[in-house]
Amino acid sequence: MMGRRYLWAALLIAWSLVLAPACAAQEEMPELSAALQSFWAELPDEIRRQLPDSLYDAAQGFPDSEDLLEATSFSSVLQTLRDALLGTLPSALKGFGQTLLCLLFSAVFGVLCEAWGRDKLTQTAQICSRLCMAALLCEEQIVLLRLVSATLQQLQVIVNAMLPVLAALLAAGGNTATAAAGYGSLALFLNLAENLIAEFFLPLTAAVCGLTAVVGLSDRGRLRGLLSCLRRVLTYTLSLFGVLFSAVLSAQTLLASGADSVSAKTLKFALGKAIPVIGSAVGDSVRTVASGLSYLKNTVGVMGILLTLLPLLGAVMHLVFRRAALTLGEAAAELLGCEGEQKLLGDFASINGILLALLAGAAVCFIFALILFVRMSLVISA
Amino acid sequence: MESVKLCAAAFLCTVTVVLVRQYRSEFTLPIRTAAVILLLGFGLVLLSPTVRWIETLSQQVFSADHATLLLRALCILFLVRICAALCRDCGEPTIALCLEFAGKAELILLMIPLLEQLLTGVSAFLSWQ
Incomplete structure (x- = not known):
């Protein structure tokens, strides 16, 4: 598994440095076919199914430049994104249906139990319904957490692989002072940020998830204080990370920002509202990300951007839909009068929001690291 | 009617x-x-028609085990309640109390598979790497 990730990391770095011009020249590279096949195997199923057949064919090797241009045109990419979105929807709707049905059972169960009085026996019976809800939520959350963890590990592998490659290029080239002074520190910061998200924030979020499931079973638990403390630590450190990230972004001059526009401001506002804790930091970076992707497109082509963004797409869509389903479930629980289940669903929805924030932060750091890598390699070789 | x-x-x-x-x-x-x-x-x-409908629906969308568990818990609750009330009406509150205790024990026994499932998930969360 780790071997495949390293292979994919090497593929992405090689593509950005070497292979984009080679593809344009239509040279044959048989060793790349195995790497591309591994990359395709790593993509989530719902993404791979939506990719056009002409994008890659193991039998025929690289497609003609015209076919590749058509397959990677803006309309094709939009259609792929739309189909991938619709492909993730059924599983999200099924998860929402299960949650709603469990809520209906809990509501009817609670009403029938309380018809006989609110004593210890009724409370014990009501724990059954909360246990069902907690077990269902835990099962789905583990699957989602594994997906996010796999995505973050993939990004971490690539970003960790960039530093030694850059060091080797620095040693081989002659323009060390200029490259190291400006680019080195920002590359190091992005590397640290990526590792911090994968190695600290994600396990802490998983621990908060586990405690939430236990605390949600009963209103009289003694772990609520510990859970609040952990959540506060997670939120404060994440917001501190967001502030630091915004400060570094505003202080650096290597990654240029794009022009301000209504669409950029709208996207910034939407991201600020949709992503909790570090939403404003991610929103502030929208213009820089947009100009960086434009730079990447001019350097490595649309294929390079697809290689960058496709593995992120599956995890992001799953998280967005799951969070929406949990929020709707929380509203339904309030309507049905299931207070315990309402709190449980609300807590899990906020945890998924934090996971979305982690993924957004890691994605932005990864895109910046990639842009920096491409620019640094060009400066070194100048 | x-x-x-x-x-x-x-x-x-x-x-x-x-x-x-x-x-x-x-x-x-x-x-x-x-x-x-x-x-x-x-x-x-x-x-009984409602119970059959719930079982059919739960098999399609929800876990059938969870639905069966909730229905069994409801039955235990009703039976224990009624019998405990009968015992109290006959002037035997001690028997009623012991019966309710036995009912709680059976409910907890019913919850054990779910508790195991939940604890497996929680331990996976707490030891996440």
Whole structure:
């Protein structure tokens, strides 16, 4: 598994440095076919199914430049994104249906139990319904957490692989002072940020998830204080990370920002509202990300951007839909009068929001690291 | 409408118990028990299509094990409640208390597979790497 990730990391770095011009020249590279096949195997199923057949064919090797241009045109990419979105929807709707049905059972169960009085026996019976809800939520959350963890590990592998490659290029080239002074520190910061998200924030979020499931079973638990403390630590450190990230972004001059526009401001506002804790930091970076992707497109082509963004797409869509389903479930629980289940669903929805924030932060750091890598390699070789 | 018949049957049983208590108090318990069984049976017959519908729906969308568990918990709760109430009516609160304790124990026993599933998930969360 780790071997495949390293292979994919090497593929992405090689593509950005070497292979984009080679593809344009239509040279044959048989060793790349195995790497591309591994990359395709790593993509989530719902993404791979939506990719056009002409994008890659193991039998025929690289497609003609015209076919590749058509397959990677803006309309094709939009259609792929739309189909991938619709492909993730059924599983999200099924998860929402299960949650709603469990809520209906809990509501009817609670009403029938309380018809006989609110004593210890009724409370014990009501724990059954909360246990069902907690077990269902835990099962789905583990699957989602594994997906996010796999995505973050993939990004971490690539970003960790960039530093030694850059060091080797620095040693081989002659323009060390200029490259190291400006680019080195920002590359190091992005590397640290990526590792911090994968190695600290994600396990802490998983621990908060586990405690939430236990605390949600009963209103009289003694772990609520510990859970609040952990959540506060997670939120404060994440917001501190967001502030630091915004400060570094505003202080650096290597990654240029794009022009301000209504669409950029709208996207910034939407991201600020949709992503909790570090939403404003991610929103502030929208213009820089947009100009960086434009730079990447001019350097490595649309294929390079697809290689960058496709593995992120599956995890992001799953998280967005799951969070929406949990929020709707929380509203339904309030309507049905299931207070315990309402709190449980609300807590899990906020945890998924934090996971979305982690993924957004890691994605932005990864895109910046990639842009920096491409620019640094060009400066070194100048 | 079934409710009218149920109300009529319950009223008839209550009047019978009150009358019999005046003359032969030792017969009130069997009559009371018979009335409870009759009314419960009527209720279960009315409930059976709903239970079948819930089971069908749960197999399609929800986990069938969870739905079965909740239904069993509900049955345990009803049975224990009714029997405990009968014991109290007969002047035996201690027996009623012990019966409720046994009911709680059975509910906890029912929850063990779910608790195992939840604890497996929680330990996976807490040891995440």
